[in-house]
Amino acid sequence: MFQGFKDFIMRGNVVDLAVGVVIGTAFTAVVTSFTKSFLEPLIKWITGGTGELAGSFVPKKGIEFTYASFINTLITFLLTAAVLYFLVVFPLNKLAERRRRGEEPPPKAPSEEVKLLTEIRDALVAQASAGRGGQGNVYGSAVDEVLQRRPEPPR
Structure with a gap:
């Protein structure tokens, strides 16, 4: 039972899919943070805080660009990517390389x-x-x- 689970986990496509889901989720957080930190305040600033274009284009006071939140999310994304690479992708690539070195593929028979x-x-x-x-x-x-x-x- 454990050997079957190990074989399932060691398949490249399962690991690639899992890494893709985690990186995709972390990147979604980066995009959401960018939107909340920069785009929404910019739109409020342009529209005067009403959501509609202001006729006189006078920005309303108190609109803040929360760049620290975006930087925090970006650092979290980079740390997540680094941990995935060094603790999952790199060891599995080394293991696959060892397996390939251990066995030579048989010569192909003529068609x-x-x-x-x-x-x-x-x-x-x-x-x-x-x-x-x-x-x-x-x-x-x-x-x-x-x-x-x-x-x-x-x-």
């Missing part, structure tokens, strides 16, 4: 098409060498066979 073409080539070579006494043009005999030409008898 069925390559096997078939090799057999045809060998058959044509054998036929050409047998039909011409071990000498002659291999490709000429194949063309002769396809065109159904018969060699002329020797004179």
Whole structure:
């Protein structure tokens, strides 16, 4: 049971998905903080604090840009990303590298098409060498066979 759980966790796509969800959540917090700290006060400042464009464009007093909150959220995001990388991604990449070093992938077997073409080539070579006494043009005999030409008898 624990081996199955370990195999499930060690799959790359599960870890990638989990890291993506955590980073996405942390980045959502950064965007939300930027909106609340800079964009909303800017809109209030431009509209005079009413939410509608002011005719005289005189900003209302008391509108604050809370940049410290945004910086705090940004630092939290960077720390979250660093912890994920150094405690999850980096060790799993090292483990995967060790596994790859330990076993060599087997050589790929030739495809069925390559096997078939090799057999045809060998058959044509054998036929050409047998039909011409071990000498002659291999490709000429194949063309002769396809065109159904018969060699002329020797004179």
